[in-house]
Amino acid sequence: MxxxxxxxxxxxxxxxxxxxxxxxxxxxxxxxxxxxxxxxxxxxxxxxxxxxxxxxxxxxxxxxxxxxxxxxxxxxxxxxxxxxxxxACTPLFLAAFDKGAGCCIHTHSQWAVLITLLVERDFGKEACFEIEEIEQIKGIPKGRGKQGNLGYYDRLRIPIIENTAHEEDLTESLTKAMESYPDTYAVLVRRHGIYVWGDNVHKAKTQCESLDYIFQLAVRMKELGLPWTKQ
Amino acid sequence: MxxxxxxxxxxxxxxxxxxxxxxxxxxxxxxxxxxxxxxxxxxxxxxxxxxxxxxxxxxxxxxxxxxxxxxxxxxxxxxxxxxxxxxACTPLFLAAFDKGAGCCIHTHSQWAVLITLLVERDFGKEACFEIEEIEQIKGIPKGRGKQGNLGYYDRLRIPIIENTAHEEDLTESLTKAMESYPDTYAVLVRRHGIYVWGDNVHKAKTQCESLDYIFQLAVRMKELGLPWTKQ
Amino acid sequence: MxxxxxxxxxxxxxxxxxxxxxxxxxxxxxxxxxxxxxxxxxxxxxxxxxxxxxxxxxxxxxxxxxxxxxxxxxxxxxxxxxxxxxxACTPLFLAAFDKGAGCCIHTHSQWAVLITLLVERDFGKEACFEIEEIEQIKGIPKGRGKQGNLGYYDRLRIPIIENTAHEEDLTESLTKAMESYPDTYAVLVRRHGIYVWGDNVHKAKTQCESLDYIFQLAVRMKELGLPWTKQ
Amino acid sequence: MxxxxxxxxxxxxxxxxxxxxxxxxxxxxxxxxxxxxxxxxxxxxxxxxxxxxxxxxxxxxxxxxxxxxxxxxxxxxxxxxxxxxxxACTPLFLAAFDKGAGCCIHTHSQWAVLITLLVERDFGKEACFEIEEIEQIKGIPKGRGKQGNLGYYDRLRIPIIENTAHEEDLTESLTKAMESYPDTYAVLVRRHGIYVWGDNVHKAKTQCESLDYIFQLAVRMKELGLPWTKQ
Incomplete structure (x- = not known):
């Protein structure tokens, strides 16, 4: 060094x-x-x-x-x-940079944590938060190498990985989730928070804001008995 | 150009x-x-x-x-x-200016979005959020060409139009809602947000605040089982 | 003039x-x-x-x-x-000054409005919000001419008057509520907000904050099914 | 003097x-x-x-x-x-300094108060708020004289003492709670708030933030019907 x-x-x-x-x-x-x-x-x-x-x-x-x-x-x-x-987030940030990110943000947002508590565990693969027909979804890109952002009628999917005792031990499952969901720019960590990345600082920050907005709205929808997706 | x-x-x-x-x-x-x-x-x-x-x-x-x-x-x-x-809001802003507005504000306020989720679709015409006997209603004018603001006992009505894949495609239904509700200074867009306009910047901004206050209050009233209108 | x-x-x-x-x-x-x-x-x-x-x-x-x-x-x-x-609040402010106040604050706080919606009308006399055994109650004085503030085991009572079409028309019922509750430093106005006064600016401001804190807490208690007073 | x-x-x-x-x-x-x-x-x-x-x-x-x-x-x-x-908090602050604290913070946070309302009284001993498997728990140290912070799988326990008419009268029960829970850096006071201390200002402030985050999350979990601890 x-x-x-x-x-x-x-x-x-x-x-x-x-x-x-x-x-x-x-x-x-x-x-x-x-x-x-x-x-x-x-x-x-x-x-x-x-x-x-x-x-x-x-x-x-x-x-x-x-x-x-x-x-x-x-x-x-x-x-x-x-x-x-x-x-301790360093290996997770590096995993995002290895996928081409220019900036990676990790938050403990309560809305993100509550979403992970509201989506049940899916044994054998990542659980996944899904929502559609919310205008703010248009703040999230379609995926790396794809042109433009999600449309209003597209379904937003954010994988949820299980938390581990030590943050650095999330690296493997984060990387695996990135492979299972190659279009995602974010991974939720159950009872913990979220990792969001983007091509540059502007994109990482605004995507993180859009997701947090969507999580907060989704929690309120749940409290009011409103479904996240069309049946 | x-x-x-x-x-x-x-x-x-x-x-x-x-x-x-x-x-x-x-x-x-x-x-x-x-x-x-x-x-x-x-x-x-x-x-x-x-x-x-x-x-x-x-x-x-x-x-x-x-x-x-x-x-x-x-x-x-x-x-x-x-x-x-x-x-992409430009044609919608222009529609408001064509009605005599001096300023038009478009927000993605979660309270506005939640209101649109709590009011059912009314096929054949615009759905409508209605509330009455809330002091803050007095922050909203009676309508273009009319003197003064709504009174405490007046019913506030804000039309709700359906969202479209592309924001500019809202122009037609926004204009139609302006015609169906000639007194309104705002149109809610389902699962999206709200357009609010006013004669000048001061009015557009304070009307937008008053409406957001009312939407937030109305969502909390719904959570507490309190009705928005009499009977 | x-x-x-x-x-x-x-x-x-x-x-x-x-x-x-x-x-x-x-x-x-x-x-x-x-x-x-x-x-x-x-x-x-x-x-x-x-x-x-x-x-x-x-x-x-x-x-x-x-x-x-x-x-x-x-x-x-x-x-x-x-x-x-x-x-339009001027006559109401003057009513507070006539009682010896040095400052009077009128807010449209949503927590105050929600409290007025949660306390039923009591025909023939003012309705009244009551709560006890909350530490923040100690931020409210016992009453004009009395020494010191309410204690933890005292019951806080804030009268609620009915709203009128015109704000100045509240003066009579506000004055009447001040007479019915001679110790109060605040009057709630149903579906409207609150008037809070104090001996000076410091007291009016901090009493207004303490009351708003209590109203917010009380709304959350209601949502969680927790009672405001002992049986 | x-x-x-x-x-x-x-x-x-x-x-x-x-x-x-x-x-x-x-x-x-x-x-x-x-x-x-x-x-x-x-x-x-x-x-x-x-x-x-x-x-x-x-x-x-x-x-x-x-x-x-x-x-x-x-x-x-x-x-x-x-x-x-x-x-009036002075004797309580001193009790924390006697345990080796460098800074002590007392808040009336509504989230702390709501937690004390959601945990039932346990006669004969302090009641206790318990939660586990929330990442933010890692912001709280294991206890005085112990190395490092709580782990993700550790259970966070914060004792709750009953409020008294006069703040200084809390000193005895606060000291007793410190003895019953020798590892705690905080004591909740029912219907009142919380005392949080730390080895220095940085630790007291960030521990207070972590606890408030956890209380807020726990209240929202309760509203959504989510349990604080496993089984």
Whole structure:
């Protein structure tokens, strides 16, 4: 691991620089209730560098100097703040980058957790949240390599994997869910939260918002006895 | 289409200038949950010019230079930022301006969507949300060309049209609903959201707030088993 | 009515000056959902002057120059912005000042409205919301001329009056409720909202917050089947 | 009691100084609905000094000069603002500091109160809220003197004590609950709120957030008929 000072990697006056952007995004996510109590995380791929928010910090108070920077190719840390622990989400973020993502967001949103509690386990394969005919579905792309976003009459499907004792142990089932649902840009984790990724920061963030909107609506629909899909 | 630089149309230090006002309003609407995930939109008529927020952008981060400007008479774009797509809501905004509106707001508010899910379809004509004897109803005008606002004992009626695969295809049914309900300043779109307009920005914004308040209250009333209308 | 310029009444650099304080408070109340869509209002008594937020304005955007100033003794306006209409709440605010209040707040809080929908009408006298054994009750004073606040084992009682077509017509029943419940610092208005007053701005604001907290909790208790009072 | 001016104890340009930090934290807690209407409080131990927010103030508006400072050893006030009353929570905060805490937070969170209403009284001993298999549980430490945080499969247990007429009278039962549940970093108070403490400010704040997240989720689970624990 490079031991010389690598602060130039996180010093920029450009608000769009990944080290700055992760801080701005996480402060916003805090107000949305997605990263309360140091939960959740965010990672951005910037050319050959992966920027990752550290573990166990107050996400709304992060500063660029808190960022970990990893070389994508070698998986070596180029910058590793000694006061912090690297995020246990790192292998999961890397799984998304391996699928071509430019940004990956992990939230503990209560709406996501409630959805995983409302969809029963399907032994032998991933459970799946399904909903259709909600305009906001149009905020989700059809799938990697496909043109455009889902249509109003398309069914949105988000696989749900079972939680594990240690976050890094989710990597295998996350990867498996990505293979079973090659078009998905998100995987729900039961009793835990969600991983959402996108081609770039803009897409990951707005897809995460659209999904959270849909989950919140779906929970309220359930409370009012309204079905998520046409029979 | 005019190809010369038309940036003077969106450059002003006046916070009340439409190009600035759309940005301020959309940032506020984001915190209200109305335009999450690039959903929703806002348009202002300013003399012969129509200012329109672009499609697919993070609404809370918009800047005046993101604005489209259309000439009302000719329906030609005077300013069309090449990095953005024009809003699919444009024909719906124009339908409101044709009725004399000065501002039109489109939200994906979950309360609006839930109301459309709680009111059954009425084949052959528009379904309609109805409520009465709620003080906030007094925030809604009686109708175009009529003096003053609805009274406490008046019944508020907001028509609901069916959603379509493509937003622009809503124009016909929106226009039809405007004709069936000539006094309405809003049309709900099932499983989608709402269009609200007003004589000016102030009215469109405060009417949109009053309606959203009423929808939220009505959903909670439904959860508590309280009826929306007498008998 | 004094026609000369009276702007000195509303010009002060002191954030505690009533003309400034009403703006700060209303901006905060907007984020709490109390004064959405121009609803609600606030008034402060400052020696012989009554400061009143105008009718029909966006409450979160008010400026000191929007304020009406009335002479308490004569009930004459000393300052009356020509662009605004005086608040229809004015006679109700005055009724509170006549009882010794220093500040009166009117909100359209949905929690207050839902409480009025959950308490049945009691013909011949005011209906009454009652709750006990909630710590936050200790935020409400025992009554005018009495020492200290309610205790944990005291029962909080807030009378509910019926709404009228015109806000000013509430004055008689509000005054009557103040007489029937001489210890109350608040009156709920059915399907409308609440009037809360206090000896000074600090007390009116914090009592209004404590009541809104209690109403919100009480609605959730009702949804969960939990009783408001011991048998 | 020291009567000379002790303002140097609360004057610092360092945002991490306890007198500044209590103000920042309480402003944040206000937006979370934890300290509405002057409810709740926060205290930080800084070497031999205990900093305590005063009673009866608007918690979001506090300034360093509002702070009480007590000498931990002697329990004497070193600084006691004459315009304020000391917090009735003081003996409860001290009980937490006696257990080694560096910061103690008291909130009136509605989610905490609702949890205490949903868990039945257990005569002869403390009642107890229990939940398991929720990822956010990992935000809570295993217990004082133990390494690390709870695991996903561990059961979180938070004791619930009965409320008393006077806050200071909770001290005995709080201390008793701390003895019955030596691993707990929080005690719920029925129909009142919660006390949460931690080794330092960071831990107390993030543990308080994690617990509030879990309580909110648990209330929603109850509304949806979902159990908190296996079988």
């Amino acid at each position: 490079a031991e010389e000072n690598q602060d130039h990697l996180i010093q920029s006056e450009d608000p769009q620089h990944p080290a700055n952007l992760i801080c701005t995004l996480c402060a916003k996510f805090y107000t949305l209730g997605w990263v309360t109590g140091t939960g959740g995380g965010t990672s951005i791929r910037h050319h050959d560098h992966i920027y990752i928010a550290p573990s166990g910090v107050q996400k709304e108070l992060m500063k660029p100097e808190d960022m970990f920077v990893m070389e994508y190719e070698s998986r070596n840390y180029l910058r590793r703040p000694s006061v912090h622990k690297p995020s | 005019a190809e010369e630089n038309q940036d003077h149309l969106i450059q002003s230090e006046d916070p009340q200038h439409p190009a600035n006002l759309i940005c301020t309003l959309c940032a506020k609407f984001y915190t209200l949950g109305w335009v999450t995930g690039t959903g929703g939109g806002t348009s202002i008529r300013h003399h012969d010019h129509i200012y329109i927020a672009p499609s697919g952008v993070q609404k809370e981060l918009m800047k005046p230079e993101d604005m489209f400007v259309m000439e009302y008479e000719s329906r030609n774009y005077l300013r069309r930022p090449s990095v953005h797509k024009p809003s | 004094a026609e000369e310029n009276q702007d000195h009444l509303i010009q002060s650099e002191d954030p505690q000056h009533p003309a400034n304080l009403i703006c700060t408070l209303c901006a905060k109340f907007y984020t709490l959902g109390w004064v959405t869509g121009t609803g609600g209002g606030t008034s402060i008594r400052h020696h012989d002057h009554i400061y009143i937020a105008p009718s029909g304005v966006q409450k979160e955007l008010m400026k000191p120059e929007d304020m009406f100033v009335m002479e308490y003794e004569s009930r004459n306006y000393l300052r009356r912005p020509s662009v605004h209409k005086p608040s | 020291a009567e000379e001016n002790q303002d140097h104890l609360i004057q610092s340009e360092d945002p991490q100084h306890p007198a500044n930090l209590i103000c920042t934290l309480c402003a944040k807690f206000y937006t979370l609905g934890w300290v509405t209407g002057t409810g709740g409080g926060t205290s930080i131990r800084h070497h031999d000094h205990i900093y305590i927010a005063p009673s009866g103030v608007q918690k979001e508006l506090m300034k360093p000069e509002d702070m009480f400072v007590m000498e931990y050893e002697s329990r004497n006030y070193l600084r006691r603002p004459s315009v304020h009353k000391p917090s």
